[in-house]
Amino acid sequence: MLKRKEAEQMQLELVTYDLLVRPDHLLRKIDAVIDFSFIHDLCAPLYCADNGRPAIDPEILFRMLFVGYLYGIRSEVRLCEEIQDNMAYRWFCGLGLTEKVPDHATISVNRKRRFRNNDIAEQIFQEILNQAQEKGLVGGKILYTDSTHVKALANKHKKVTVIVTRTPKTYIRELDAAVAEERKRIGKKKFDDKNDPPSTGKIQQSKSDPDSGQLHKEGKPDGFHYSEHRTVDSRHNIIVNTHITPANVNDTDAIPVILQQIQKRLGHLPFYMGLDAGYHNAPVAHQLRSNNIQPVLGYRRHTHAHGTYGKFRFRYDPALDCYICPQGCLLRHTTTTREGFRQYCCDTRTCQACPKKAECFGASSKRKMVTRHVWQDDLDQADAFTKTPAGKNLYAWRKQTIERSFADAKQLHGFRYARMRGNANMREQSFLTAAVQNMKKMASLLWKPLLRSFRSLAYILFPVWQTPCLS
Secondary structure, eight states: OOOOOOOOOOOOOOOOGGGGSOTTOHHHHHHHHOOOTHHHHHHGGGSOSSSSSOOOOHHHHHHHHHHHHHTTOOOHHHHHHHHHHOHHHHHHHTOOSSSOOOOHHHHHHIIIIISSSSOHHHHHHHHHHHHHHHTTOOOOSEEEEEEEEEEOSSOTTSEEEEEEEOOOOTTHHHHHHHHHHHHHHTTOOOOOOOOSOOOEEEEEEESSOTTSEEOOOTTSOSSEEEEEEEEEETTTOOEEEEEEEETTSOGGGGHHHHHHHHHHHHSSOOSEEEEOGGGOSHHHHHHHHHTTOEEEEOOOOOOOOTTSOOGGGSEEETTTTEEEOTTSOEEEEEEEOTTSEEEEEOOHHHHHTOTTHHHHSOTTOSSOEEEEETTHHHHHHHHHHHTSHHHHHHHHTHHHHHHHHHHHHHHHSSTTBOSSSSHHHHHHHHHHHHHHHHHHHHHHHHHHHHHHHHHHHHHHHOSSOOOGGGO
16 A cells, blocks of 8 residues: 655654764774874864863864865865765764854864964874874885876966076985096096086976976876875885975985885885886985885886987996997996996997997997996896896785875875865875875774674673674
């Protein structure tokens, strides 16, 4: 028999708030395995202790932000509306059924004024990482690092040309010392100390977001972007570090800073570090090996003049310190440049009489020259290790860790686009996105053992019945 239901939404029902959120909800899992009480103590110095109106607990504000980052809600106005209507969101934020949700202006004003000129977001990320370490979810021996671009909140057509000062690379002094020792060994005069003014260059700067950088990579979208340099652990794909730079900064330039940050966050450096082919150069390999880290680098064949022999056709003989060309002639070490490259050249008369000279070098040259970096031995060792079975296994696991972490951040947590302008806001978004990704991973790894322990305890205390939340 068909019967029409009378719509009546004003009836009173006696329910338990906890039953309105299903037992296996993601937010319930996160709340069970992570202790958020540290947020109150972390933010307490930013509030007045004995003056002014009572403030909203900062833990509630950050729990609301966590909901936004977990579910990819970019708008703070929409975030407050979703929390108002969703019981699970309310339960996670600690708000009652009839309690008023904090206004979106409260979130934005606190973020802009109280949490702006400090590292609260970074400290929250660090504390959650510490909890993951305490629970044994971070191995710390094998790490993977890579970068991804994040589109800045800027119009690519609104830009201006500016002149900037190029800062020297962090390893330049070590390189200068290596070059000086190299030139002394081969009997060459030492280069004079650099007293020239800092070099300058022209770049395109956004009018909307000057902190961002214009992307200049083949196959990448045009416009202004940021680069997030992320490091994940191989054990459970926990994010251990994130670093933000403009997109026009080379990925390899961030390696020294990344190593310092990893040392600070974990208390030690890893044994192995996997990087893709974009980091395949001698300075990167040297920096890793000098810190007792075994590089696992993707191989790439570096560019050379079209129509001529590449460097890969020439075999290096370490005993003679020379290169051997495909015709069997020797290219001897002649000098070392200021940039740290050894130059190996063949005799001019030998090259001119060679039947393959048209294929070996261009018509404007009289002899073939091959360069080798002073730290090339470190790169050769990294390549040799990556070709071993252990190195192949380590590198193959990279796509299951760092690439999956980036895909998850962009597809599910709104990390494809910058929410706000400026480097400080981009760092906040990066740290909070990484924090909620770690929360999800910790919840998925720790919830099932925790649920089993709850069930065992319930059976011991109440053997006759099972509680609804554990069934």
